Amino acid sequence: MKNFFFLLILLLFPKNYSAQVIGDSISVKGHWEVNSGGSPYRVVVHDNIAYIGAGSFLQIYDVSDNSSPKLLSICSFTDFVNGIKVIDKYVYVSAYSAGLIIVDISDINNPKIIGNYLTNSSGVEVAKSKAYLFGYKLQIIDVSNPFNPTKIGEYFPESQIYSVKRAVGYGDYVYVTDHSGLQIIDFNDAANPQKVGEFLIDSLSTCAAIVKNDIVYLAINYEETRGGLSILDISNPQNPTELSRITVSDYPIITYSISDYSETIFMGGINVFTFNGEFKAFNITDSRNPYEVGSLNLAASDQFSSNELCYTVSSDSAVNIVDISNVSDLKIIGLINTNAKIRRVISSDVENNLAVIALEYDGIEILDISNPQEIILLSSIDFYGSTSVLKVDNNYLYANDDDTLRIIDISNSEQPIEIASISTGSIIRDLELENGHLFVCSDGGITIFDVSNPESPQNISEYSASRLLKIELKDNFAYLLQEVYGGGFSDRQVSIIDISDLTNPSYYDRIYLGNPSGDYNQIKINGSNLFICGDMYDVNIFDISDPTNISYSTSLPIKRSKDVGFDDDYLYIATEGKGIVALDSKNYTQKGYFNLPGYEYINSLEIENNLIFASWGKHGYYILNNDLISGISQNQLIIENFSLSQNYPNPFNPSTKIKYSIPASNTPLLRGVGGVFVTLKVYDVLGREVATLVNKEQSAGSYEVVFDANNLTSGVYLYSLRTGDFAETKKMLLLR
Helix, strand or coil: CHHHHHHHHHHCCCCCCECCCCCCCEEEEEEECCCCCCCEEEEEEECCEEEEEECCEEEEEECCCCCCCEEEEEEECCCCCCEEEEECCEEEEECHHHCEEEEECCCCCCCEEEEEECCCCCCEEEECCEEEECCCCEEEEECCCCCCCEEEEEECCCCCCCCEEEEEEECCEEEEEECCEEEEEECCCCCCCEEEEEEECCCCCCCEEEEECCEEEEEEEECCCEEEEEEEECCCCCCCEEEEEEECCCCCEEEEEEEECCCEEEEEEEECCCCCEEEEEEECCCCCCCEEEEEECCCCCEEEEECCEEEEECCCCEEEEEECCCCCCCEEEEEEECCCCCCCECEEEEECCEEEEECECCCEEEEECCCHHHCEEEEEECCCCCECCEEEECCEEEEEECCEEEEEECCCCCCCEEEEEEECCCCEEEEEEECCEEEEEECCEEEEEECCCCCCCEEEEEEECCCEEEEEEECCEEEEEEEEEECCEEEEEEEEEECCCCCCCEEEEEEECCCCCCCEEEEEEECCEEEEEECCCCEEEEECCCHHHCEEEEEECCCCEEEEEECCCEEEEEECCCEEEEEECCCCCEEEEECCCCCCCCCEEEEECCEEEEECECCCEEEEEECHHHCCCCCCCCCCECEECCCECCCECCEEEEEEEECCCCCCCCCCCCCEEEEEEEEECCCCEEEEEEEEEECCEEEEEEEECCCCCCEEEEEEEEECCEEEEEEEEECC
16 A cells, blocks of 8 residues: 555656746735634743744743743734744744744734745744745745845755655754655755755655754654654764664554653654544653653644643644653643634724724624724624624714614714614615615615614615615615525526615616526626626626616626725725735726735725725735835735645644645736646545545635545545646545
């Protein structure tokens, strides 16, 4: 089976291809982060301060009292943290597509990002003013000036099978581990790194190393997935020699992490048969005769030992603190819970330097955005159910709480007061305000309220209709995006309602959207044009200047569109997983774009005072500055190569996320233009295909897909990305 596995990997790795895309032309002006934590991935501890990579955040804790760790500060990034190195007053963070980020921790309570080298990375090591970023290659970054990290070299493994997993600086060399084993690299001439020695292992699994006193302690997986510890003498780096090797147990185990303290090596892994965590201690006083001295039933995918304690990333939600002072009696004595409740910004509205944002199941927050670079939370409003839409007008907030309309006086934005609530009997989907009248669009139809006195809203009429989704108003007509059923399937259409007499709204006409049209989810009116967005189809535009003769105008080849916004010169289209595309509003040629931080989509988009306000799901609320008038901004996003990231979380149950990036030679954001055909498939260890996650043409950018393994059994699986001349395969572990 091993030979077949090796052959399968070889077939999936042709020559690498690289290219480049031009940077964004819309830049971030302000950001309100609604989440501050996530599943831990990396942990480093110095001087009773723990630095934890939790989701896309660096959390900094005071752990002087292990029974009660205290959160000191949080630093937010645009992708998952996968590497941390602390040196003096700086933290060097790697965060997948965000690359290398340098954080100044002179004031531990107020960390500041001061430098960034944008690339793809899966870990970081720092030695002698150089940062080494791991991935399918090892990139060398000069960080002598932390405000301006600069790439000075790179090292490619001899085969693309063996992507770099870890690197450790020691003496004059960097010790690089990959799927093949250990490589010893001389980086003194960073532009021309030279391999001086290697130690190969008959394995295709991750290795991790510790180097001390001319000895390398190498956590390895060999003999299928059997984990162990290999101890190497590197006093002669040109010829590293194995002094001893110890197998963790008689059964297969996948090794994930390694640390050391006081002549002891601590190693963490997963038992392939039982899927229990295996945290073990080995006495290494005699390098030729190491032996196990203690164990604990604890999974440790990452760890850091310090002052008789070991901090282990031990689950999807916490860092466990293990007392290692007595290795024969290892004990968990503390826990740092890094998970925060994942809140999602679902919609927003802006008025008079205030932004009101709806958090779906977490009520509403009112923000002072007078200085977008220092957004201030003024107040929060708790609701009982789900909030999906809101409108602000003349110091009054209109929002839904499931099927209830709530009207709130926000004239004192720090102390909002609810002044009215009305149950509509069905879930409210959209709201629209015009001339003192509020149109409430719900599953059951339209209700029109006179809100000239918001404290006493008057129901003046109702129009019954089923499954209404969105409403837009133009002149004397309401345009309703409506879900209809027929022939066993769902479809969508735009119903046109005559509202010239508000007391008696009546059906006027409808617009057929084609067959099928079940993915259309948003309508917006600008001037005489009706824009219709959807997941699978182009953005369709209808001319509604004459409601008696509505005509199809054109379509824009932008798939998975979620919302549109307008100003005098540009049309902005929010797309799932791709960001915002800016088009000339006259001829619809592309003028710029802004890439999303991660695979999220914009729930709502507003344009006001030359600013773009975007509700960005779990990534929060963004205020974007339009740089189109001055051309491409200097804040460029560079995707240098194809890349496939390690799935996260890993191990997982039952779902996990897989990220990958696609470069291009220009900036085609319109899907189907200048793209490449991409496949992302999952295999079992026998090479049998179990899932196809992606099988289509995609344009340049970063992507993320979710793999749901509900129907699969526990075990090791492979996922493989293939596109053009590039292919890469990685392992993942499903634990039931």
